[in-house]
Amino acid sequence: MSVWAVARRIAAKDLRIEARSRVLVNQVLPFSGVVMVLFAFALDKASSDIPRQVAPGLVWLATVFSLLVMIQRVFAVERDDGALDALRVAGVTPAGLFLGKTIGLAVQLLALDLVLVVLAVILFDTAVAGLAAAGLLAVTVVVAGTALAGVGTLYGGLAAGAKGRDTLLPLLMLPVVVPVLIGATRSTEAAFGTGGIGMTEGWAWVALVGAFAALAVGGGALAFGALLEE
Amino acid sequence: MGRAMPAPSTTRNVTGTRFTRGLGIATLASIGLLAVLGLVVTPADAVQRNGVRIMYVHVPSVWLAYLAFVVTGVASAAYLWPRTRSLTWDRIAGASAEIGVLYVAITLVTGSLWGRLSWGRYWVWDARLTTTALLFVTYLGYLAVRGLGGTHPQRARRSALVAMFAVVEIPLVHFSVQRWNTLHQEESIAKGEINGLMLFAIFWGVVAFTLLYVWLLLHRQRVMAMEDAVEDRGLDRALVERRAEALVGRT
Numbered sequence: 001m002s003v004w005a006v007a008r009r010i011a012a013k014d015l016r017i018e019a020r021s022r023v024l025v026n027q028v029l030p031f032s033g034v035v036m037v038l039f040a041f042a043l044d045k046a047s048s049d050i051p052r053q054v055a056p057g058l059v060w061l062a063t064v065f066s067l068l069v070m071i072q073r074v075f076a077v078e079r080d081d082g083a084l085d086a087l088r089v090a091g092v093t094p095a096g097l098f099l100g101k102t103i104g105l106a107v108q109l110l111a112l113d114l115v116l117v118v119l120a121v122i123l124f125d126t127a128v129a130g131l132a133a134a135g136l137l138a139v140t141v142v143v144a145g146t147a148l149a150g151v152g153t154l155y156g157g158l159a160a161g162a163k164g165r166d167t168l169l170p171l172l173m174l175p176v177v178v179p180v181l182i183g184a185t186r187s188t189e190a191a192f193g194t195g196g197i198g199m200t201e202g203w204a205w206v207a208l209v210g211a212f213a214a215l216a217v218g219g220g221a222l223a224f225g226a227l228l229e230e
Numbered sequence: 231m232g233r234a235m236p237a238p239s240t241t242r243n244v245t246g247t248r249f250t251r252g253l254g255i256a257t258l259a260s261i262g263l264l265a266v267l268g269l270v271v272t273p274a275d276a277v278q279r280n281g282v283r284i285m286y287v288h289v290p291s292v293w294l295a296y297l298a299f300v301v302t303g304v305a306s307a308a309y310l311w312p313r314t315r316s317l318t319w320d321r322i323a324g325a326s327a328e329i330g331v332l333y334v335a336i337t338l339v340t341g342s343l344w345g346r347l348s349w350g351r352y353w354v355w356d357a358r359l360t361t362t363a364l365l366f367v368t369y370l371g372y373l374a375v376r377g378l379g380g381t382h383p384q385r386a387r388r389s390a391l392v393a394m395f396a397v398v399e400i401p402l403v404h405f406s407v408q409r410w411n412t413l414h415q416e417e418s419i420a421k422g423e424i425n426g427l428m429l430f431a432i433f434w435g436v437v438a439f440t441l442l443y444v445w446l447l448l449h450r451q452r453v454m455a456m457e458d459a460v461e462d463r464g465l466d467r468a469l470v471e472r473r474a475e476a477l478v479g480r481t
Contacts, residue, residue, distance in 0.1 A: 154395070158375070158388065168378070172371040172392070175364045176399050179406035186410075208409075212402055219398060223391050226310075 003096040003221075010092075010100020014074065015107060023073055024108050029115055032066040036119050055124035056188035056195065059116045060144070060181050066112055067148050067177075068170055071156035074105055079160060084228070094225030098153055102217060106142075106149035113141045117188075126192045136202050137191035143210045144184035150216030151176055158227050183209035245452035253445045260438035267431040275428075281347035282428065288340040290435035291333045292362070294443050298330030299369065299396075301447075306393035309386055317458065318451075320386035323393060324376050325450035327369050329443055334366045357408035364403055368396050382458055 001009075018024055039058045043051050051058070078084040087097060117137065120126050128134050155173045183205040189195025190202025246254075268286035275282035305323035308314045341359065342352040353359065376389045 158392070168371070168374055171367070171374060175367045175371065175403070176395070178364060179402045182406045182410050208406060215398060215402070219395070223394075226387055226391060 001093075001096070003093055003099065006093055006096025007099035007103060010097055011103035011107070014077070014101060014104030017077055018104075018108060024070070024111065028066050028069055028073075028108075029112065031069060032062045032112060032116055033119060035062040035065055036116065036123055040123060051124045052126055053194050055120040055126045056192055057181075057185045058124070059113070059120050059188060060184045062116055063109065063113055063144075063148065064174070064177055064181060067109065067152050068173070070105060070108060070112075071152045071169065071173075072166060074101060074153070075156045075160040084160065088228060094228055095221040097228075098157070098220050098224035099217070101157075102146070102149045102153045102220065105152055106145045109145035109149055110141060113145060117141070120192075126194060128191055129193050132199060133191040133193070136187060136199060136206070140184055140187045140191065140202075140206050140209070143206055143213055144180050147180045147209055147213035147216055148177060150213060150220050151180070154216065154220040154224065154227075157224055179212050180209055183212070243456065245449045245456070250445060250448050253441060253448070257438065257441040257445050260434070260441055264431070264435050264438045267434055272427050272431050273425075278348055281344055284340050284344040284347075285428075286431045286435045288337060288344060289432050290439040291336040291340065293436055294439045295330050295333035295337055295365075297440075298326045298333060298443060299365070301326040302330065302369075302372075302393050303397045306390035309390045310394070317382055317386055318455070320382070320390065321451045321454040321458070322447070323390065324373075325447050325454060327372055327376075327393070328450060329446050331366065331369050331373065333439070333443075334362060334369070337362060338366060357404065357410070360407045361400070361404040364407075365400060368400065372396060382461075 036058060039054075039062075040051050043054065075084075078087070088094075117128075121128070128137055151173060155169060155176070159169045159172065186195065186197060186205040187202040187209070190197050190199050190205075264286060268283050272283070272286075274280050302323045305319045305326065309316070309319040309323065341362075345354065346352050372389060372392050375392045376385060378385070378388065380388070
C-alpha cells in the first residue's frame with residue numbers, strides 16, 4: 001500500500017473510533033469550554049475590555065491545552081491491546097502511520113477550534129468582521145490545526161513508549177508550539193479586529209504557521225519510523 | 231553496546247587523566263583571573279556603573295551555552311549518521327547539553343539581575359530573552375528524554391532525534407518571537423562601544439568558561455561511559471546467572 005493509502009485508512013480508523021467513543025465531544029470539548037470560562041475568571045472581569053482583546057490568544061491557548069489531552073487519547077488508542085506493535089508487525093509504513101494520525105488529529109482540532117471560535121464570540125464579545133476576515137480565520141484554523149497535529153503526533157509518538165510520558169509530553173511540546181501559538185493568535189486578532197493589526201499582516205503570520213506546519217509534517221513523516229523502532 | 235571509552239585507567243575507576251588535571255588547574259586559574267579582572271582591574275561603566283561587571287559572566291556564559299548546544303546538535307547528527315554511529319557521540323551530546331543548560335541558567339540569572347539594575351526590571355518580553363528562556367526549557371526537555379530509560383541505543387536515537395528537532399525549531403521560535411516583540415538593545419560588542427579593558431575581560435571570560443566547558447565535558451562524558459558500562463556489566467552478569475540456573479535445573 002502506498003503511504004497515502006495507509007494514511008487515509010489510519011485517519012479513517014481514528015475518526016471512526018472517535019465517532020463511536022465520542023471522547024472529543026463528551027470530554028475534550030467540555031474541557032476546552034471550561035478553560036475558556038476559567039480564563040474569564042483569571043482576567044478578573046468578564047465585563048471589562050481585557051477578555052475581548054485577548055480572546056484570540058485564549059482560543060489558541062485552550063486549543064494547545066486540549067491538544068495535550070487529545071494526543072494522550074490518540075496514542076492510548078494505539079497502546080491498548082498492543083495495537084501499535086501489531087501495526088508495526090503488519091509492516092505499516094511509519095510515514096503513513098504518522099500522516100494518518102496527523103490527519104485524524106487535525107480534523108478533530110478543526111472541530112474543536114470551530115467551537116472555540118464560537119465560544120470566543122459568545123463569551124468575549126468578539127466578532128468576525130466580514131467575508132475576508134472569515135476567510136483568514138478559516139485558513140488560520142486549518143493551517144494551525146495541521147501544524148499542531150503534526151507536532152503533537154511527533155512528540156506523542158516519542159512519549160508513547162516511555163514511562164512518565166504523561167508529564168513529559170507538555171514539557172517537550174509546549175516550547176515547540178510557540179511559533180504556532182504566536183502566529184495563529186496574531187492572524188486571529190486580525191480576523192477579529194482586536195489586536196490593531198491588519199489583514200495583510202495576518203496573512204503573513206498564517207504563512208509563518210504554514211512553514212512550520214510543512215516542517216512539522218515533513219520532519220515527522222521522516223523521523224517517525226526511527227522514533228517507533230524500539 | 232557500551233563501547234569502552236579510551237578509558238583513563240582500567241584499574242582505578244577515575245575520570246581524570248594528567249591532561250584533565252592540568253586543564254582543571256588552568257580552568258581554576260583562569261576563573262580566578264577573571265574574578266580579579268572583572269571585580270578589580272576593569273573600571274565601572276559611565277552609565278551602568280558597577281552593574282557592567284555582570285557582563286563578564288553573562289556574555290561568556292551565553293556564548294558557551296550556544297556553543298554547547300551546537301556541539302549537542304553536531305554530536306547528535308554524528309550519531310544518526312550511520313557511518314559515524316557511536317555511543318560516544320551520544321554521550322558527548324548529552325554531556326554538552328547538560329553543561330549548556332547550566333550555562334543558560336547562569337545567563338538567565340545574571341541577565342535578570344543586570345536587567346533589574348539597568349532597565350529597572352528583572353524581565354522584559356524581548357525576543358532574545360524569551361528565546362533564551364525557551365531554549366532553556368527545550369533542553370531541559372531534551373535531558374528528560376535522555377532519562378526515559380531503555381537500552382543505550384534506544385536512548386541515543388531518541389535523544390538524537392529530539393536534538394535535531396530542537397535545531398530546526400529554535401530558529402523558528404526566535405524568528406516568531408522577534409516579530410512578536412523586540413526591544414533588546416543592539417549587541418554592543420560588534421560596534422566597538424566598549425573600552426579595551428572591558429572587552430578583554432569579556433574575552434577572558436570566554437576563555438575561562440571554554441576551559442571549564444571542556445573540562446566538565448570530558449569528565450561528564452567519561453562518567454556517562456562508566457554508568458553505561460556498569461549497566462551493561464550488570465545485565466551481562468544477570469544473563470550469566472540465569473543461564474547457570476537453567477543449566478542447574480536441567481541436570
